[in-house]
Amino acid sequence: MCQVEEEYHEQLERVDTPSASKKCVKCKEELAAVVIRAGDAYCRKCFRESFIHKFRAMLGKTRVIFPGEKVLLAVSGGPSSCSMLSQVQEGVSQNAHKKLRFFPGIVYIDEGGALGQCKEMRQKTTSELCDMFRSTGFPFYILPLEQVLDLPGSVLTPSPPSDQPGSVYKAAVDLFLQSGDSSSDGKAEEQECVSLPAVQESHTRLLQQLIGSAQTLTAKQDLLNTFRQHLLVHTARTRGYSKLMQGDSCTRLAVKLLTSISLGRGAQLAQDTGFSDCRYGDVTVVRPMREYSAKEIAYYNHMFKVPSVVIPNLDTKMPDKASIQRLTQNFVTKLQADFHSTVSTIYRTGEKLQTAGRDSSAAEDAKRCVLCVCGLDTAAEEASALQATLISEQLSQSSVKPEPPASVGQCCSSERPCGGAEGTGDCCRSSRDHEATDLRSLLCYSCRRTVRDMSSVDCLPQYVLSVAQRRQNRSAMKEQISEFLLDDADENN
């Protein structure tokens, strides 16, 4: 009823009372142990087979992960990412049928600092996870989120993808097989015994200040996600991993899609929720768990004893309307309870979308958002929502500003126009307003909205501010010499 293309094959069904003696729909021999969707009852064996098969099929049909590649698994400790970890573990093990041919590593970002957790809590969680990771035999890295403050500016610049010896998948597979599959025991690196890095108090304070400068929970969560992603990509880059696997389930992605729409990220939807996300250039983010609903993952974890750790989040135990993310999650889960196809419909809608505008890999460096590294969508065209918002702002404020005093010279360079649209009037009252206005031009629509919720832009980490400064200088330079440039030269920075 709620879908456009809904089929109405069945007459009004008589709901079968769930009986303990129902047979598995797949093998039709064993007794069913779990019901995934209405009417799909599986026995343990078939369920496990289909679960594992889905994972392999996802990797196989998309052909994004090449054999012999190093893949970093981003594990948050939650059920989806732990399930993903166990699938990879299963797939890479010697006795697997058609084993997976890449070399995994694990990374966990400890966000306790941003949440205000005490040191003991953080130690406890990280040591639990440490044990879990150690038992897998893969190299693992446990990083505190505070490290995001020390990142280099290169995180925000997409690097060109490294040369693959065979960019066609089939050629790469053949090449790998020819080279004799030398490091075939699955442990490409010695497992590092990573002792939990000590975190400086001052860094934790800075991080808390950064998160605290966002006035709304929505903005806080958005910032946290952005910085976590930056740290993950940086880790992958510096340790030589070309792929980053994230464990977002179907349910989580459906919620993310609706949240992105509500935050104004329509142009970047395909990258936020698609299977592979190439915005960083050399590190591709893949999401192999995207066809599993949260329910399936929970059943699997319970039945096959996959360990996971409960870690609180910024919006844990918060009321329904505390943030947009929380509200959307509640909305989708409640709607799913009444209309069972909600999550899969939203997911399929997302699959049909693509990144708007120019191809992300070809976009100039200057046309990327400084925070989310996606293409900018802020060209205020005629008759667009953005233009309407700007007009409303203008009309609601006094259009006559007091003339700035003549001693303005020292704080404004000649390239930058004074008196931004913020309507403060007096442009040298604080250069902070200046920076806020200028930073806005380097951000996409939704990052602008997030930054607007921040009390001070200065709390942003150094690497963001310095990259912003550099881009502003370059665009000012370009403006000065624009009449002498012959064409839009390739500006790969």
Next chain:
Amino acid sequence: MPVLCSSCSEKRAVLKRPKTGHSLCKACFFWAFEEEVHQTIVAAKLFRSGETVGIAASGGKDSTVLAHVMKLLNERHGYGLELMLISVDEGITGYRDDSLETVKRNQQQYELPLKIVSYEELYGWTMDAIVKQVGLKNNCTFCGVFRRQALDRGAIMLKVDKICTGHNADDVAETVLMNILRGDIARLRRCTAISTASEGDGVVPRCKPLKYAYEKEIVLYAYFKKLDYFSTECIYSPNAYRGYARTFLKDLESIRPSSIMDIIHSGENLSVREGVKMPVQGTCSRCGYISSQALCKSCVLLEGLNRGLPKLGIGKHHRLHGKILSQQPLTEHEQRKLKSVDF
């Protein structure tokens, strides 16, 4: 200390704009609201001088404010348009007959010609009769489809060049959300457009001048200008699926008021992957109206109603179009599927 208007800084502010949060006095608010609608009209090039424009009037707040603002801007900026009111009578007792009285009052106030088209005369069915057959769950589909055609027929009878409707920002945002929830890619691409395409006869292009105006601001405008409108919800709407999207949107607005514009911005920037199947525009073989299938939706719905098979229009039915066109009786199996559920 009283808060001063942030625009003129002279008078005391009497309201806070839901859209931007600024405090404004009455005159500045009126000016800002009207100017925004004017900018929307000019930027999107909605009208040309000398055209006849039909204002879809239901008697509710959106269409009342639309009629008022269109008349005002037409005079103030000299659009050179000839304005008319078109109203649709769906035949809902206790709701539509009251709101039609409001429209008649509007006609007298604004001195605009008025044409009322009713479902009864166009299709032979009133909404009350339809609900009796269909039940309370899918009736909004019937009403919406029939109204669209009714508006077009009314516009052709009046010989107008364009129709303008009172859809506001909240409506557009709700539509974007609903199309995502329903998986309707084709509509998702089109729903944020401010005016529809204008090819084909039997189709009058329509536009939404109030597309960027928040519903709350429309109410504020109507309140301060003391405009007369009818403000009850349709009695058949409580079970509509759209209600979920609306509640969600209201909650979003309470968290972050700019989310309505954010959603519209997202909707405008969505782009569909190549290779996704899209419907192609054609004409209905029976009535000649535009349609992407062999039969237009209102013909299918009508057929279902007339044959006593109300579920004919709900769900996939294009396989049955051939049968309907050639007037063949449907098999028993098909008939059983399409009857409404008896309790």
